[in-house]
Amino acid sequence: MDVTSILDKLNAAQEEAVTSDRQHLLVLAGAGSGKTRVLVHRIAWKIQVDNISPYSILAVTFTNKAAREMRERIDELMGMSLRGMWVGTFHGLAHRLLKAHWKDVKLPENFQILDSDDQLRLVKRVMRSMDLDEQRWPPKQAQWWINGQKDEGLRAAHIQETGDPHMATMLRIYREYEEVCNRLGVIDFAELLLRALELWRDHPAVLDHYQQRFQHILVDEFQDTNAVQYAWLRLLAGKVSGVTAVGDDDQSIYGWRGAKVENILHYERNYPDTHTVKLEQNYRSTSNILTAANAVISKNAERMGKSLWTDSGEGEPIALYAAFNEHDEARYIADRLQSWVNQGNLREDSAILYRSNAQSRVLEAALLQADIPYRIYGGQRFYERLEIKNALSYLRMMMNCHDDVAFERVVNVPPRGIGDRTVETIRALAREDQISMWRASEKIVTEKRMPGRAINAVAVFLELINEMSGQLEELELYEQAENAIQRSGLIEMHKREKGERGQARVENLEELVGACRNFEAEDKDLPILPQFLDQVALDSGDGQADEDQDAVQLMTLHSAKGLEFPLVFIAGVEENLFPHKMSLDEPGRLEEERRLAYVGITRAMQKLYLTFAESRSIYGTESFNSVSRFVRDIPKDVIEEVRLQNTISRPTSYAGSGSMHSDSGDETGFSLGQGVNHQVYGEGVILNFEGNGPRARVHVRFAEVGTKILILASANLMAL
Template structure:
């Protein structure tokens, strides 16, 4: 159809068509719906209707149906052919539906049609766990069940067999704030259990340190294994700081239902740009990004340049940067595209020499086109990828700030040092521990149906949880509250909540407000230590007065009359476990500025722990040290950047 693929992205178009079908909007219905067409025109996709029509025709010609067609076509079959409906109404005289709170409009109509004749229908569901509206689920299906059918009997399954009394009652006190719900009072015969603990951190990194350290301490005090613990967060991007804190402490973990942060495609793409800017002969990185975002450099062009590099015994970058003078067989148009790419990369290489890692990374994210690519996609998956990119830049800015706190002779804010610093983390992501004993990390949506003895719910801040997008309507805010209810009730024995007073967003350290959901928990279910610090928590200046329910921000945090905006600098973690001892370089360690390391020497890296030097290579600025770390295995570092403590 000769459409701009930067605007008509496959995943966006696919998501849009899926939405049409789930709402029973056929091609004809779309063409007669001025509102839908206006929406697509506003999104600069006026050909959406034509794409939809072409797609439907191609599926028909191929005798194929996609998943959404299974529901759409079933509805059409039942409603356009009464004889077919009559047949199946007699065949299925009793209808049973599980997880009814998660049904969408199309499923609702199919169930209603099948049960219309006999009205022998039983549905099972929990309205308090309806959390999938972004997939089309409609909580009204379960809320309106009594009005949809006559002679309805409601059986309340209110006993909770999983959690302690304090956890169940705390969850009840929060969900009771929702207006749209079925009246019930969940209870348990389990022990009273611990009160809900709330940790306050200065920054999101400190929050991760608190959680990781608390897990280590609890493992010792309660004599439990890693698989008893779960860390739940609102967005995928939040896993980065948690992963780094756990990895630094050699606590094995797994990302449930997803990839670890540095293995996500958008992160690997961005890291490839950073690598090629610092080291242009990195062929793996070059191949990954030479045509991403798409710039018209196809596989045939890359193959020809690779062949030329092999014949001339040059690197692929050597051909790319001199493409106008190389005999590659590329036509003028392809040569110009490669040359434009080379100019772009050279501009990054200049930045690397002049600016710190965060400035370079931000520049690359913008100039490469990746940031623009991410901003276009408004699907839930696209938003998640955009948040991951934001979190990557946040981590780089945090790295720069940490380096700037060091003395001048110890400071290194370069992108090259960041890449080396992060290299062991990305390597560790590839290592698989098959013993099955891991801390589980996951989004709250992925946690539904699971349970763990110890649960940490992190990032409990306004505009994060509840999310900023939920602030415009009561229905959205109530779904966020249901999501918190789901998170809290994953805990069997102990639930710990945490929030940060500041968090990085696109390189800026912003002030954060504690989530209203903490306020909504009745005091008697909260740890007394948290209740005692409530008066010390000052409100943070509102950024907007137009958000829904903004005036209903927690009163628990507003007891001080001091209305000044909080401005916070990065601090040390506010919690250190009793068994966590920091090595003092003035007593039992020394750091060699001249890099006079020897094989067999025992050393400590500030992030990767204790290891033994097993090999030395090179001289001067290129000297490399291979170290066998106790928890990560053998890794190689540049001596000039290693900053190792020599252990006596």
Template sequence: MAFDPSKLPSLLNPEQLRAATHTGGPLLVLAGAGSGKTRVITYRIANLVIAHGIEPWRILAVTFTNKAAGEMKERLEKLLGPTAHEAWISTFHATGARILRRDGAAIGIPSGFVIYDDSDQLAEMKRVMKSMGVDPKLVDPRKVLHRIDDAKNHGRSPDDLAKRPGYDELSRLTPELYRRYQKSLAAAGAVDFGDLLSRLVELFEKAPDVLQKYRNRFRHVLVDEFQDTNRVQYRLLQMLAGDGRGLCVVGDDDQAIYRWRGADVTNLLSFPQDFAGAEVVKLEQNYRSTQTILDAAHAVIAHNPTRMDKRLWTEESGGAPLELVVARDERDEAQQVADRVRAALRDGVDAAEVAVFYRTNAQSRVIEEAFRLGRIPYAVVRGRSFYDRAEVKDLASYLRLAVNPLSSADALRVINKPARGIGDTTVGRIEAAAEEWGVGIVDACRQSAQIPGLNASAQGKARSFAQLVGKLALEAANGSAGAAAEAALKLSGLEDAYLAEGSDEAVDRLDNLRELVGAAKEWDQTWTPPIDPDEPEAEGPTPLAAFLEQLALLGDADEKIAGPKVALMTLHASKGLEFERVFLTGMEETVFPHSRALGDEGGIEEVAEERRLCYVGFTRAKRRLVLSLARSRVLFGNLRFNEASRFLGEVPRELFGIKGAAKPSRQTGVHVVYDDARGEPEIDLGDDDGFEDRYQVDYSFDQRPAPRQPEIRRAVVRAPAPDTGAPFRIGMPARHPSFGVGMVEGIDGDKVAVRFPGVGVKRVVARFLQAV
């Protein structure tokens, strides 16, 4: 056996060892960023199997991404060998799908159900709204789906929503739309993502014998990224774990950044109270970043009012100072970042070890333009992009129909793809007949002779479509994903249609379809059927069914970047990743933290989550962290003059390589001001001595390919500066196109300090103001 428990003390640090060998009660592992949590989880499982004789199939380990589950399986296989496959290691949703396929019949869920993704759900909701006579222009179907998903994340039924007061048309209609949507899913033999967990709770509640079966089976339950669980996921864990004796959760409240999609960090914070006698182990030794980066991250996160106390440290002391890029506007910021990235690549840094983060996707546009002009190889990480392409979804719909002909959403998607003469009018009549008869679209096509208003030609075309689905079902019967995908590509007519079109776009689309066929064939070669010694007679999924489920469950964090490219992504997408060099852009108030957290709908918790997002961004960096901001920025067509982000001000100036001060200051952070006489940005150290201490930052390049470290020159300037004859006077009102009318409080050259109601003081170039 490859794993020897006696060697654990030499493989793990003391706190990791405590977490890996703990037995006897509930365990909460507070695992800071880069502290080796996956290592702890895999060694804990291996130790349970080898040292304590726990059968692998009695262990359930759940996480949030296929990537994390795959890494865990790979590590465990190296420790335990082939028996590692017996442990259930998967995402929450994949675990839910597996149990529902086995035992969902107890609540009316067929074993061959399909999983509807976002576009499938939208199509289904539009059909439901049409049947109810609800105008999608007045009630947004996406908003309805968002409310339904939120309800499922909190374990609320349509009846629960109906009991809540409805203040608008959306609130009034959502309960009935929710009810009919669920009926429509059931008729199609389908579930959505929320159902994979909410209906699992329903199964356990309505079939206590099923719950008891899985309680008896899983003696140990391990949960990764526990801070990201929602209320339904926590309820499932409580149901499975009972008193929590075999429950181990691993997470970090400082990295809880998914509140907007239902995650509830109080699950982690309240764990010691919810499970009596729970032991808490803190993993604070970091194996990723320099101490400088860790200190910067702690300086920011320490300002959050509600968090479990911990501080990351590393044996590798010091590290390069943080870098600060202050730009005139967003284009200058993008260009400066591109210049630094290009210089780093010339200096030998691997492109795959460089990442640029931003708060919102909209910020990527100018960065992409600068990278294209600079010929810098890059990839925008948005997740699932390949599988979201229309032609790929078309072929996937044919495959899903082969497995489940009841899926009307898939049938409606491809009934006329490629064009086979079944027009919208015919489809409408088929759809109406299917709803009246209580059957799927394919069955209605099969009985097209009975549909009123269809002529002989339309009837024949509808029957041909039904026969095509029947042929695909026969091809899929052998279970091979690759063979079924290849047959679907040919029999559907998609291949011939794109070949006949012959355009460059058609060739690209056909290449994508062939790539999907290749992925299916690769799946056949690498997929291992789940082993279940506890239920050897249980019939598992076919390779095709498993392949389709994998496609449906792919998440944002599972996309791979091909080749050595700089990664461009939102801060949310960066979770779980690490890079040698990180550029965090848009460090400005209302950009990051986002305006939503600062506006009327924001609050303490919204700002706290933005701060956690900053902490996540900082701790992705191994060696170098570069922060950038722009003095003005156009976003969504609006020109903004933003102050430097409060998070930037929370970072001690020493971490930027700035030493000393005139005397001790109540403000220790770095604050950015601008000197328009010089036309260059400066850093204000904020010394509270009646003077304004400014540090000129020179980011010019020398003759070497890599940029020079910032050169800092000090100049003390008394404030306020004398009036220079600008058309503004202190105490007079001035109008700004974005901030409205404010009162002038100071003048420094052509920069005017104006206090705007609800915004605060902004330093604005005079030409952007109008005297009132």
């Protein structure tokens, strides 16, 4: 049999993975190593060489896009359509199972799947029936908690009471939510997999049927599986079916949403007869970029170990830029992007990556200033994000309480017991009397036109806005913003949200305070708040680039997984930002941050820029953080430091104390060993200088916070 079409253009490791006859195969596929090719060609090998029926193969991946691509590539390689083969996402395949066995799982034949918004509405309905205060018990937090339990394979009946009041309330909500869903005959996305798992556990004959049918199971992105997905796979595989797991433990970055890197780390333990193949040849990046990625990820203790390599040459050095502050960093990135375009390159072949969503605000401003079209990948521009629009609406209400658009947006955000019926009553009166909704609300409260509970809720809102408005003249702009997000309860509402999304919303709100702190009014004689809101509206009017417009891509590092670009900037590579400050005290989370750095670096194909700010206004507070430990892990022979004078030299300051250059501190007014005082960090001792004069960087060991690297020009140190 001629197998040239299957094995053609495969390297030795890929061919070993494709042709392996072992029952269980683990393919450790490094970034850019051709894992999809291996999956597709292994399926073709099974069908064409091993004479396996396509109907006995199950291929699982994580996104509909990946599933479509896999099916298309299989059809193309085989030269025919294999419609009978099951290829899909975990949720898609689970849905297919439940549709076929709806009676066994006690669902209506045409059961409805709730999307995230539908589920949240149902959770709110359940909580209202339980008479729970939504401010104390945010529905989104309850939704997250319920889905988290389902991802672990746990029903409410499986969870033991611990005596914790919070846990007890969450459990009550979960029980009631389950009952309502069963009564309505609806299921949410997390329920799809849990119900499919229970189908097999509770109906051995059904499980036996699928175990006999699916003799070969192939799983993509195995490092991203959660507890219920792994249990589902293990049950289906049983002792007969062969499993090919393809993944990369070094790219496991979704622990915050339930993914368990242990599933791939312990795979060989769970399946002792596993044959492991490592795909280490990279077809994406230059050697210098891979050297950096290997060096960063090698510091993780919990990994299976592999080292990426390429035969495509060294490529350009990695550029490291130490910016004066975040605005200088953003301007530098915009300048480099413009040079890239001037050389005949497309903007869409470049990307700016960042750890925190809040970083995009300053970057967006710099790109708008430079007239560089951009697009937020998988997200929204800063001022279009839900939490920011809510905060801006409070500011608009503080300035003009008769702003009906702002009124409707925040009258019940955070929830304060003002439901849709109450809002419709207010709206109807406003239309009838041709007055603002604020005036209508005052009239309803005064004349007691609604039930007492609704009247009290509206009165509390009116009083809140009145109090906040009364403080406008005595507060600076940033204090007005702080007042808006604190007094309204917005910041507290999002702090109660668990996971990365809630944290990102909090950081965005705090970044709004920073934007207000840095805003300069054009007319000093006029109130500053309306000038700020006007500028925000004008910036929003510019909009993102159209879908077909050549534009640079902006995205978080998490969103960048699976993508690649010839030119990549990673902004904000400094301690407490990346790695994130929340990860520093937890070894497991710090290792995930390091994996995130590895993912970011390996997105770059030709040129990689790393940038950090020596002083950064983070969420309204100026901070002085040292360059990220991830940068210090990179070998100095593959990195070049870009100086402020636009000259390039070998790095002297980033690579750790062993290679740190020490100057005398000439023309700084300070000397080594001298005691100094900083208005934020307190008393300290000068350990080292980098450079001379006012632009010098100085290393100071402070008694309270340890060693910090500061720019003399902005540090305002006082000699002791």
